[in-house]
Amino acid sequence: MSRLSIAELTNQTSESPLAVEFHAQLAGRKEKETKSGKPYLEITLADSTGSLTLKAWADHAQYGQLSELKEGAGLAVDGQFTRNQWGIDGSPWSFSLLDPNAMQQLLAGDPATLARQNADYADIEGFVASLHDPRLKALCAHFLNVFGDRFRRTAAARRNHHARRGGLVEHVAQMMRSANAIAGVYPALNRDLMLAGVLFHDCGKLWENTYPESGFTQGFQLSGEMLGHIPLGIELVNKLWRDLQEEPEHESWKALSPSSELVRLHLLHLVASHHGTHEFGSPTLPRTPEAYALHHIDNLDAKYEMMKDAYAKANELAPGILERQFPLPSNLVVPLPSFVQSD
Structure with a gap:
């Protein structure tokens, strides 16, 4: 399993599962419920390249531990990650706490x-x-x-x-x-x-x-x-x-x-x-x-x-057409490659 930064993970995920590990800091946690009343945690993770949000459902093996973690904790996260219309999803995913040396490396960027x-x-x-x-x-x-x-x-x-x-x-x-x-x-x-x-x-x-x-x-x-x-x-x-x-x-x-x-x-x-x-x-x-x-x-x-980020994250609606990413006003089209003179 390869280790990526959050930016690399964001750029490489698609509908097909990607097995990966990444190190990140717990940047935020919100307790939420679905319309049917099912509880879950919305976990925001960050490193020097960006941030992402994962959901931890009540049946997640580490749900209780996630509920008690202090913001700023360093985590080694691994799992299978995919991209859908709501963003990046991990299923399954798990974490362990970073040791002091790994935490220093994370903070160094x-x-x-x-x-x-x-x-x-x-x-x-x-x-x-x-x-x-x-x-x-x-x-x-x-x-x-x-x-x-x-x-x-x-x-x-x-x-x-x-x-x-x-x-x-x-x-x-x-x-x-x-x-x-x-x-x-x-x-x-x-x-x-x-x-x-x-x-x-x-x-x-x-x-x-x-x-x-x-x-x-x-x-x-x-x-x-x-x-x-x-x-x-x-x-x-x-x-x-x-x-x-x-x-x-x-x-x-x-x-x-x-x-x-x-x-x-x-x-x-x-x-x-x-x-x-x-x-x-x-x-x-x-x-x-x-x-x-x-x-x-x-x-x-x-x-x-914004466009560079959108090209990396947006789902393809049709060949060469990518769905709109806020705050850009419209769908994006894949740019024309530069002409290269052939021999």
């Missing part, structure tokens, strides 16, 4: 995911180092220095896209690569401002979608619930900017053009407007070329990630 996120973070550091505006460069470096660890364990969302530990790093790195490329096509765009805007556009999610140091379950924080990530991001940028005013180099910035105050205002505008419309949560609408570009880069990367 899936090696492939960890390697990808390390490479993404290195790209982010590289883009920050390439900035020419000393104020934006110092601000971005200050953010990474103070909040780098928290940034690296934050998701880009609670669901829908990059909803995993470290997902925000993946999202920001890909957006930076896109912004850098687009700035080359439209040279009138302020590249420094765009890259800084990408880094900070979702920085408020460090208090809305972050994970604890030793877990794969996003918690809830009062500030995130009551304010949301855009106001929190604006507050954080202003706080970091005030920090830099205490540094010796701040005095030399007073002679720079455009003025530091104007740079700060434009950066705040990118954070405030990146959702694009009032109905999607932006307190203001995009009013500069950089703000429009950032909004569309953000939307493109989110939608592309």
Whole structure:
């Protein structure tokens, strides 16, 4: 029996049973009943690559043990897994508790995911180092220095896209690569401002979608619930900017053009407007070329990630047609492969 990550399990399951083992952390448990009154547990399991939900019926051999497990417990799960219209189902499946060494390996993360996120973070550091505006460069470096660890364990969302530990790093790195490329096509765009805007556009999610140091379950924080990530991001940028005013180099910035105050205002505008419309949560609408570009880069990367996940999970309705996956608006069609010149 092979051991897979949750993402690999999700991608490989079909109507045919797949015998597999995976390690995961108990992220949640709900007691439920069917319409006929039959009790069952809905178990949410998570690792560094994602999460899945399994049902444990009252006649499950370990039902009682599952009822008493504390959230955060590490489990080795094995069984026969299939995919149906309601998601992944295990029948039969069982579990054992992870020993301390296996738990540490689980918390360290899936090696492939960890390697990808390390490479993404290195790209982010590289883009920050390439900035020419000393104020934006110092601000971005200050953010990474103070909040780098928290940034690296934050998701880009609670669901829908990059909803995993470290997902925000993946999202920001890909957006930076896109912004850098687009700035080359439209040279009138302020590249420094765009890259800084990408880094900070979702920085408020460090208090809305972050994970604890030793877990794969996003918690809830009062500030995130009551304010949301855009106001929190604006507050954080202003706080970091005030920090830099205490540094010796701040005095030399007073002679720079455009003025530091104007740079700060434009950066705040990118954070405030990146959702694009009032109905999607932006307190203001995009009013500069950089703000429009950032909004569309953000939307493109989110939608592309949603489609990638949907292609991996969706059931086939007909040859080449896959059933709709929320929040995408329609059924998906298998994309056209790239042309390959034959010999």
